[in-house]
Amino acid sequence: xxxxxxxxxxxxxxxxxxxxxxxxxxxxxxxxxxxxxxxxxxxxxxxxxxxxxxxxxxxxxxxxxxxxxxxxxxxxxxxxxxxxxxxxxxxxxxxxxxxxxxxxxxxxxxxxxxxxxxxxxxxxxxxxxxxxxxxxxxxxxxxxxxxxxxxxxxxxxxxxxxxxxxxxxxxxxxxxxxxxxxxxxxxxxxxxxxxxxxxxxxxxxxxxxxxxxxxxxxxxxxxxxxxxxxxxxxxxxxxxxxxxxxxxxxxxxxxxxxxxxxxxxxxxxxxxxxxxxxxxxxxxxxxxxxxxxxxxxxxxxxxxxxxxxxxxxxxxxxxxxxxxxxxxxxxxxxxxxxxxxxxxxxxxxxxxxxxxxxxxxxxxxxxxxxxxxxxxxxxxxxxxxxxxxxxxxxxxxxxxxxxxxxxxxxxxxxx
Numbered sequence: 001x002x003x004x005x006x007x008x009x010x011x012x013x014x015x016x017x018x019x020x021x022x023x024x025x026x027x028x029x030x031x032x033x034x035x036x037x038x039x040x041x042x043x044x045x046x047x048x049x050x051x052x053x054x055x056x057x058x059x060x061x062x063x064x065x066x067x068x069x070x071x072x073x074x075x076x077x078x079x080x081x082x083x084x085x086x087x088x089x090x091x092x093x094x095x096x097x098x099x100x101x102x103x104x105x106x107x108x109x110x111x112x113x114x115x116x117x118x119x120x121x122x123x124x125x126x127x128x129x130x131x132x133x134x135x136x137x138x139x140x141x142x143x144x145x146x147x148x149x150x151x152x153x154x155x156x157x158x159x160x161x162x163x164x165x166x167x168x169x170x171x172x173x174x175x176x177x178x179x180x181x182x183x184x185x186x187x188x189x190x191x192x193x194x195x196x197x198x199x200x201x202x203x204x205x206x207x208x209x210x211x212x213x214x215x216x217x218x219x220x221x222x223x224x225x226x227x228x229x230x231x232x233x234x235x236x237x238x239x240x241x242x243x244x245x246x247x248x249x250x251x252x253x254x255x256x257x258x259x260x261x262x263x264x265x266x267x268x269x270x271x272x273x274x275x276x277x278x279x280x281x282x283x284x285x286x287x288x289x290x291x292x293x294x295x296x297x298x299x300x301x302x303x304x305x306x307x308x309x310x311x312x313x314x315x316x317x318x319x320x321x322x323x324x325x326x327x328x329x330x331x332x333x334x335x336x337x338x339x340x341x342x343x344x345x346x347x348x349x350x351x352x353x354x355x356x357x358x359x360x361x362x363x364x365x366x367x368x369x370x371x372x373x374x375x376x377x378x379x380x381x382x383x384x385x386x387x388x389x390x391x392x393x394x395x396x397x398x399x400x401x402x403x404x405x406x407x408x409x410x411x412x413x414x415x
Contacts, residue, residue, distance in 0.1 A: 003040045004064045007031040007205055010307070018064075020122050020197065022204040030303065032205050033064045041253050046224060049255075056113055056213045062249055063213070064206045065117045072145050074109040075213055077101045079221035079369070084337040085350075089357035093367045095227070097218055098340055099374070104141045104165070106134035106296075106343075106374035107239065111210035112199060116142040118206040119197035125149065126196040130187040132180050132235065132296045133162030134343075134374050139199060140169035151196065153183050158295060161378050179290060181301050200236075211239045215246030218369055219256050226251075228366040229262045229317075231353050233345045233373055234274050235297045237304030240265065243371070244311050263311055264361075265319035266352035268292035268344075272321035274305050279319070283309055293324045293382050294344035296374060318361070326351035328386050331376060341376035349373075 007016040011029030024031055044061045052058030056075040063069070078098045086094035102109040112135065119127060127143045128151040129135050136152035143150030150171035154163070155178060167173050176183045184200075191201040199207045219226055226247045232240045244263060250256045267275050270292030277285045285305030290298035302308070312319060322330070327344050330351030335341045342350070349370050362368050376383070391407060393399040 002064055002066050003036045003043075003061055005034045005036050008034045020119075020124075020202045022202055030204075033209055035062070035064075035249075037249075037252060044253060044255070046255055049220065056110060056210070059213055059216045062216070062246075063114060064209050065114060066121055067117070070113055070116045070120070070142055070146050072103045072109070072113070072141060074102050074113050076217055079218060080338065080340070082338050082370075085334065088337060089354060090364060091357060091362060091368055092365050094353075095218075095222075095367070095369045096334075096338060096340060097214065097369055097371050099214065100340065100342055100346070100372060100376070104134075104137040105378060106138065107211070107214060107371075108134040108138035108374075109141070110213050111135075111207045111238075112138040112142045114210035115139075115197070115199035115203045115207035116146050116148070119148070119199070119203055120146060122197065122203075124195070124197035126151065126194075128187065128190070128194075128196045128198045129153065129200055130180065130184040130198075131166075132298055133158050133166070133378065134296055135200065136166035136171075136173070137162065137169070140166045140171040143171060144169045153187055155179055155183055155295070159379055159381055161380055162295075165378060180299050181287070208238045208242055211242035212246030212249070214239070214371065215243035216250065218243075219247060219250055222367065222369075224256050225367075226256055226259045226261045227369040228260070229264065229362055229368045231264045231266050231349050231356070231368070231370045233297055233349050233371065234265045234267050234308060235299040235302065235345075237274065237302045237308040239371075239373070241304050241307045241311060244315070261315060261317075263315040263317035264352065264356065265308060265312065265317070266349045267319070267321050268294040268297050268327060268348050269321040269323050270294075271298045271300060273300060273302060274308050275319040275321040277305070277309055278312060285309070292327075293379075294327055294348055295379075296343060296345045297348060318356075320352040320355055322348055322351040322355065326355075328383055330354065331383055332386070334372070335376070340372060342372045343374040343376050343379040344382050345374055346372040346376070347382070 009024035054076040099107040126149040156175040271290035287301035327347035330347035
């Protein structure tokens with residue numbers, strides 16, 4: 001059994017029993033999972049976690065699942081010391097958390113693993129979601145493994161590679177003529193009509209808890225400490241808030257010291273409602289209409305936006321928006337310095353990191369962690385027109401040398 005106490009409204013504090021619901025009946029605020037931390041403290045330790053499996057189950061005491069967690073190999077992805085990128089940015093302790101290496105190639109496997117496990121406990125036989133692409137693939141993959149039907153709803157203009165990456169698992173793929181916010185509203189209506197587990201609607205409180213494991217792993221991989229700074233891509237804002245919550249939980253249980261992490265939001269300039277609010281000194285987020293190549297962050301009305309702003313104030317962090325050109329440059333920079341090919345959201349994070357480092361926001365010896373949440377093969381279109389073509393040669397040494405000399409000459413002329 002889990003250590004879940006129940007659900008609690010994040011606005012008015014009213015408590016509810018464990019059930020597939022995400023909205024408070026009194027004030028219509030969002031609800032989240034509440035745990036029996038005193039009982040957890042008697043069951044958890046660094047040693048026990050270290051002996052656990054190299055997946056999300058090693059943190060089972062802090063997750064809202066009673067039985068086994070549906071696992072397709074998610075979690076404990078590498079935390080890489082980014083020596084080359086760090087040298088370029090003059091950061092001695094820069095780390096990249098590479099969540100590109102989860103089974104469906106994004107961090108969404110973490111949240112869906114919990115959502116599917118909980119959906120089965122509640123007796124659902126069908127999974128569904130509103131998605132900007134990565135969640136669709138994760139839901140379809142986990143639904144296939146769990147033997148459940150899956151329906152994934154996405155904007156019709158999604159990258160083809162993400163559509164294929166979801167369709168291959170056999171879900172019913174529904175392309176909606178609208179942006180993500182319209183897709184999400186549709187799914188909220190459908191959740192009232194169909195007895196399905198919409199992972200980011202009626203199962204959302206449980207689903208969101210899966211993101212904490214990314215924070216848990218970073219702390220453990222750093223030698224049981226939170227970083228000095230973290231740069232996190234923000235779409236709905238759930239990842240940002242739950243990574244922060246995870247570090248706070250570890251501290252409250254005595255597993256790490258005080259959390260003094262400066263939290264930084266990274267968004268695309270064409271979909272940056274949180275950055276806009278932060279720069280304007282507002283406590284509420286004003287929705288925008290997304291227009292960016294970074295589809296995975298193209299949420300104009302982020303559900304957790306105001307909670308992100310609260311954490312920014314509490315942590316002393318900040319928020320950065322980057323252009324589409326910066327995103328492409330960020331993707332190339334991360335690949336060419338650390339060998340990590342990230343999707344456009346990774347380009348956002350890398351470009352934001354570069355901008356912050358250029359402003360000398362971080363002390364040279366600070367421990368800085370950038371969260372890279374999805375693999376670049378999902379967004380090939382973003383960089384395909386920004387890379388040099390292959391050398392076209394005949395199968396002779398002279399042909400190669402001639403082509404190579406020409407390429408070097410072209411490089412000098414554009415330098």
